[in-house]
Amino acid sequence: MRRCGVADTYANTYNERTDAFNMEPELIADSVVRNDEPYYNILTTRRSFVNGTLSEFYRERQGVGIFNVTAPAPLETVPAIAYNQPGTWQEYTRSAFHSGVLTTPSFLYRFPTQRARVNEFYEAFLCKTFVPSKDPLPPPEDPSHRDNNLARRAGCNYCHATIEPTGAHWGRFDERNSLFLSPERYPRFDPKCQTCALNGDTSCGGECGAYVMQAFDEDAANSLGMLKTYLYRTSSEEPNIEGGPALLVQRMMQTGDMERCTVKRIWNEFLGRAMTVQEQQLYLDSLSKNFASNHHSLKSLIETLVMTDAYRRID
Known part of the structure; x- marks a missing residue:
């Protein structure tokens, strides 16, 4: 999450914010593992962390034009930490629309x-x-x-x-x-945007950039004024x-795919190589089921993996 060509006068602030944004998902994952929570909480938890850099960024509404980031929680709930304390991190709870590392600025920008x-x-x-x-x-x-x-x-x-x-x-x-x-701010359909689109005003005063404003095919023609993300989506989607x-x-x-993938990645981390076909036949299903039955505890998965014959044969 780096950006080329940032002016020198902004470079230090930009780099500090970049470093803080990149640290956030690491702290989320670390807290889940250290607390021995279900591993996939890293993808769903609303818990997060801010340091002085991010606290000031959110609370003072700074950085628009460099980073466009929605405040992750009501500002009064974001911990107040002095800007000159980048090493001080505090936990807080983000708004309901957040989902683990998958909605952090680092992930969304990368x-x-x-x-x-x-x-x-x-x-x-x-x-x-x-x-x-x-x-x-x-x-x-x-x-x-x-x-x-x-x-x-x-x-x-x-x-x-x-x-x-x-x-x-x-x-x-x-x-x-x-x-x-x-x-609330971006409803599924905006009649004002539809009116502008039908009148050929595709900019609509700059208020409809997130909406379908041009009829480039039949689907779009039937979706003028609709939020772009809904275009081509079926009712089931x-x-x-x-x-x-x-x-x-x-x-x-x-x-079951997430459990099997996690087992493969932890196996690769501890044995320094991928599972062979034979090892997948011997271990993959049993390790995955054990992982699931132990509430997706990463600690439990590691303990089980290091007791396998494959791991204990490592030179």
Whole structure:
């Protein structure tokens, strides 16, 4: 989370804020592990931390134009720490729309689009990557090649049929910044924006940047004045937007993929290599089930892993 070309007069302040933003998710994860809480609280907890740098940033409303960040909680609940105390961190509780490290400024800026956020979530917590299909494409004249909805476009739909609705879980978090688009300020539909769009005023006084303002296809024509994140979403996918990343974690917890991925990553960390196919057959399911039955305690997983024959054979 660094930015090139920042003027020297702002460099120190910018770097201090960058360092603080990057430290925040580490402290969230550290607190979960040290307290032996369910490991996936790192993805859902509202707990967070501020130091002097972030306290002043939030409480004094500084940094607009360098960092666009919605205050994570009512300002009176953000700990008041002097700016000259960057090493002093205090815990506090963020607003209800937050979800662990997945809504921290560090995560949202490092992965600036909904698609990037989905890709990182799948790779980091599900051990999955998106790989294009090897199936042949339809002929060039097929209209699906020109579909603006990537979940339907030929050559794109194989991955984006999953990426687009999953990315909607970050639909209330703006792209390329860390702003939360609250339902109160940004309703699903804004009649003023629709009126401007129908009259050809796509700027609408600068008030409708988050809304569909141009009819570049039939779906968009039927969605003028609608918040962009709802465009192309089906009725079954729209709850993802309001449920946020916490809903995504809740759903993924039901598949077993998160447990298996965590086991693989801890295995790699402790043995210095990935599981072999044979080791996956011997250990993956049992370690994953043990991890789940012990309330996703990372401490318990590590204790079980280091007792395996595979670990004890390390030279």
